[in-house]
Amino acid sequence: MMRRFIAAMGMALLAVGLARAANPQPVRIGSKAFTESVVLGEVARLSLREHGLSARHRRGLGGTRILWRALREGDIDAYPEYTGTLVQELLPGMRANAGIPVLRKRLRGLGIGITDSLGFEDRYALGMSSARASALGIATISDLRAHPRLQFGFSNEFMDRDDGWKGLRRAYGLPQTQVRGMDHDLAYRALTRGAIDLTDVYTTDAEIPYYHLRVLRDDRHYFPPYQAVFLYRLDLARRAPGAIEVLRQLAGRIDVQAMQRMNAAVKLHGRSETQTAAAFLDLEAPVVSQGVAARIFQRTREHLVLVGISLGLALLLAVPLGVLAARWRRLGHAVMALTGVLQTVPSLAMFVFMIPLFGIGAGPAIAALFLYSLLPIVRNTHAGLVGIEPSLLESAAVMGLPARVRLLRIELPLALRSILAGVKIAAVINVGTATLGALIGAGGYGQPILTGIRLDDLGLILQGAVPAAVLALLVQGLFEGLERGLTPRGLRRVVPG
Amino acid sequence: MPDMEATPTEQGQAGTQASSTPMFELDRVQKSYPGVVALEDLSLRFARGRVCALIGSSGSGKSTVLRLLTGLVRPDRGKVRVDGKPLTSASLQSARLRLGYVIQEGGLFPHLTAQGNLALQPRYLGWTQTRIAGRCAELAELVRLPVSVMQRYPAELSGGQRQRVALMRALMTDPPALLLDEPLGALDPIVRHELQSQLRTIFETLDKTVILVTHDVAEAAWLASRLVLMHDGRIVQDGTLADLQRDPASAYVRRFLDSARRLPEASA
Numbered sequence: 180m181m182r183r184f185i186a187a188m189g190m191a192l193l194a195v196g197l198a199r200a201a202n203p204q205p206v207r208i209g210s211k212a213f214t215e216s217v218v219l220g221e222v223a224r225l226s227l228r229e230h231g232l233s234a235r236h237r238r239g240l241g242g243t244r245i246l247w248r249a250l251r252e253g254d255i256d257a258y259p260e261y262t263g264t265l266v267q268e269l270l271p272g273m274r275a276n277a278g279i280p281v282l283r284k285r286l287r288g289l290g291i292g293i294t295d296s297l298g299f300e301d302r303y304a305l306g307m308s309s310a311r312a313s314a315l316g317i318a319t320i321s322d323l324r325a326h327p328r329l330q331f332g333f334s335n336e337f338m339d340r341d342d343g344w345k346g347l348r349r350a351y352g353l354p355q356t357q358v359r360g361m362d363h364d365l366a367y368r369a370l371t372r373g374a375i376d377l378t379d380v381y382t383t384d385a386e387i388p389y390y391h392l393r394v395l396r397d398d399r400h401y402f403p404p405y406q407a408v409f410l411y412r413l414d415l416a417r418r419a420p421g422a423i424e425v426l427r428q429l430a431g432r433i434d435v436q437a438m439q440r441m442n443a444a445v446k447l448h449g450r451s452e453t454q455t456a457a458a459f460l461d462l463e464a465p466v467v468s469q470g471v472a473a474r475i476f477q478r479t480r481e482h483l484v485l486v487g488i489s490l491g492l493a494l495l496l497a498v499p500l501g502v503l504a505a506r507w508r509r510l511g512h513a514v515m516a517l518t519g520v521l522q523t524v525p526s527l528a529m530f531v532f533m534i535p536l537f538g539i540g541a542g543p544a545i546a547a548l549f550l551y552s553l554l555p556i557v558r559n560t561h562a563g564l565v566g567i568e569p570s571l572l573e574s575a576a577v578m579g580l581p582a583r584v585r586l587l588r589i590e591l592p593l594a595l596r597s598i599l600a601g602v603k604i605a606a607v608i609n610v611g612t613a614t615l616g617a618l619i620g621a622g623g624y625g626q627p628i629l630t631g632i633r634l635d636d637l638g639l640i641l642q643g644a645v646p647a648a649v650l651a652l653l654v655q656g657l658f659e660g661l662e663r664g665l666t667p668r669g670l671r672r673v674v675p676g
Numbered sequence: 677m678p679d680m681e682a683t684p685t686e687q688g689q690a691g692t693q694a695s696s697t698p699m700f701e702l703d704r705v706q707k708s709y710p711g712v713v714a715l716e717d718l719s720l721r722f723a724r725g726r727v728c729a730l731i732g733s734s735g736s737g738k739s740t741v742l743r744l745l746t747g748l749v750r751p752d753r754g755k756v757r758v759d760g761k762p763l764t765s766a767s768l769q770s771a772r773l774r775l776g777y778v779i780q781e782g783g784l785f786p787h788l789t790a791q792g793n794l795a796l797q798p799r800y801l802g803w804t805q806t807r808i809a810g811r812c813a814e815l816a817e818l819v820r821l822p823v824s825v826m827q828r829y830p831a832e833l834s835g836g837q838r839q840r841v842a843l844m845r846a847l848m849t850d851p852p853a854l855l856l857d858e859p860l861g862a863l864d865p866i867v868r869h870e871l872q873s874q875l876r877t878i879f880e881t882l883d884k885t886v887i888l889v890t891h892d893v894a895e896a897a898w899l900a901s902r903l904v905l906m907h908d909g910r911i912v913q914d915g916t917l918a919d920l921q922r923d924p925a926s927a928y929v930r931r932f933l934d935s936a937r938r939l940p941e942a943s944a
Contacts (some may be wrong), residue, residue: 574783577746578797579772588796592787667787669829 493552501560544616559601563594729896776846
């Protein structure tokens with residue numbers, strides 16, 4: 180019995196090993212930090228798995244630039260994109276209405292492939308309540324010219340963009356003057372209450388069917404096409420044969436209603452992206468993986484890894500830098516200035532800057548946090564050393580102790596309090612800033628926060644925000660305890676003489 | 677000016693060929709700090725085994741002499757010699773290991789206990805724990821401190837105890853020279869008086885080259901046979917108290933001594 184069990188285990192291990200050897204790396208799918216992109220990423224992952232290919236999905240990795248760069252650098256193998264975005268943002272110099280074959284030719288030079296349209300467009304459009312549109316007989320944007328008294332409420336972005344309201348008014352010669360900018364979500368509510376007659380929408384918005392909106396036909400083709408496609412690395416053909424085929428077969432399978440329904444399932448009905456994608460593909464919905472506690476535990480581990488490694492590395496560099504800065508004043512000024520400048524880089528930008536150097540995931544997040552940790556530690560090490568009573572330094576020097584001994588036995592211990600305070604500041608800042616790591620695939624408490632913001636789910640946001648706040652307090656408490664424990668009795672204040 | 681350190685009787689025990697070389701020597705030294713001339717073309721020799729006091733008011737340059745001898749500052753011009761050899765960055769370390777140094781506030785490291793302060797230099801020199809402990813006990817007796825005090829941190833010691841520990845620290849490795857910069861300056865009169873008496877005994881027992889910087893002429897006369905009165909970076913007079921009293925080199929000497937005579941200990 181036992182022997183058979185062991186043999187079976189051996190066979191199983193061997194099989195796994197062979198499978199690993201044959202297919203050493205899973206296909207890595209990426210997605211942007213909004214619902215539709217994540218759902219499409221799940222559709223791709225589940226389809227690949229359905230075809231016996233192993234696939235991983237790094238969901239919600241921030242914006243277009245991050246995904247595009249990750250694809251170019253080979254950190255991910257494929258992600259869902261829109262042709263309009265390719266034309267407008269990623270491939271400068273393309274004609275605004277360039278079709279997919281033209282894009283395909285251009286992308287091939289970059290080692291990147293593009294599927295045909297998945298079957299729907301997600302572009303700007305104008306929406307009115309169906310009832311009102313029917314009553315006024317409006318079906319196309321041109322029809323609006325006959326109704327100059329209509330009140331428009333546009334999202335602020337649409338108001339500001341040159342290719343938004345300004346261009347649209349020119350292109351169609353629209354006469355309306357009552358036009359307001361407002362929050363996108365508020366616009367939907369204003370529309371249902373009749374406070375406005377028309378707003379800008381994305382064609383796949385879940386709200387379109389929900390609020391019974393009519394999307395007006397863009398009869399002059401003002402809005403550039405935003406066909407949904409998958410972009411993939413051409414070398415995927417070699418690394419995961421068949422994967423590209425699976426992605427290509429998704430083309431034409433998702434129409435705009437299907438996408439609207441999937442967006443609605445996630446945003447309005449609280450289904451997970453995985454369940455939604457599985458339902459669309461007509462697959463068994465995968466078992467919901469983890470409970471809240473297990474999820475928070477995993478996020479905590481990821482978060483601690485980000486904070487711990489970055490802080491540890493920063494200590495290794497910042498304390499010596501602080502020592503050097505205290506020794507040589509001119510170098511000190513340079514070091515302080517440099518670390519000070521690093522501190523002023525907006526954190527999101529810092530995370531993104533690290534991607535070309537470290538790819539996506541924990542690496543670039545740790546690098547960014549490391550750079551942020553430098554200043555407080557360097558500054559406090561420097562301040563601690565410079566603040567030592569000169570007579571003590573002289574006493575140590577006249578004792579004939581070499582510089583190294585003085586540094587280790589006298590100067591650093593005397594500066595310890597200040598150094599620890601710097602480390603504490605760095606650690607607390609790190610715990611907070613690390614939440615941004617989720618934008619570049621580093622996980623941690625930022626993941627539920629990000630997803631929560633995307634889905635407007637306060638509970639999910641709190642699942643990240645509360646532990647992050649608790650961790651920050653714990654870290655603060657830990658370092659204060661450390662400070663008390665490590666400070667020799669002689670350096671603690673209020674010792675009655 | 678008289679060269680007081682040349683008296684041969686004082687150097688009996690040293691007795692080596694080096695005995696004629698002074699322990700410390702400043703040779704036409706000039707030193708200025710930004711905006712101030714601290715020492716002006718100053719030459720001074722300190723013989724082995726003698727106690728010499730540098731006196732003068734603040735800013736007279738007396739502390740600068742100690743700072744030059746300990747290598748904490750370098751002369752702008754002129755030479756500093758220790759044991760006849762010029763003090764260079766190469767010789768600094770070994771020269772420093774051959775002197776003990778005590779400053780006004782003791783200069784004890786606040787993060788170490790008295791014991792920790794005492795052990796710092798010997799440990800660097802590779803002494804065993806036993807040897808360090810033995811030497812500590814010996815010196816504690818010399819400065820009359822109970823051994824229990826050794827486990828305390830400087831902040832937990834009284835001013836007098838602190839200066840005693842500082843003196844012990846300076847004496848740990850039994851260096852041939854002791855440089856004291858206002859060692860009793862921060863103490864209250866009674867403790868100060870007590871420590872003055874002890875220091876005199878200690879100097880008599882130990883036979884070291886001692887340079888004491890003080891602005892208190894009575895203390896100087898009590899502890900040192902040779903007084904060097906400084907003013908504005910120059911030596912005004914160099915001699916015994918009797919020399920200064922009987923044959924003052926200038927009106928300033930008389931004024932300086934007069935100012936001191938009012939102190940109650942002056943007649944001790």
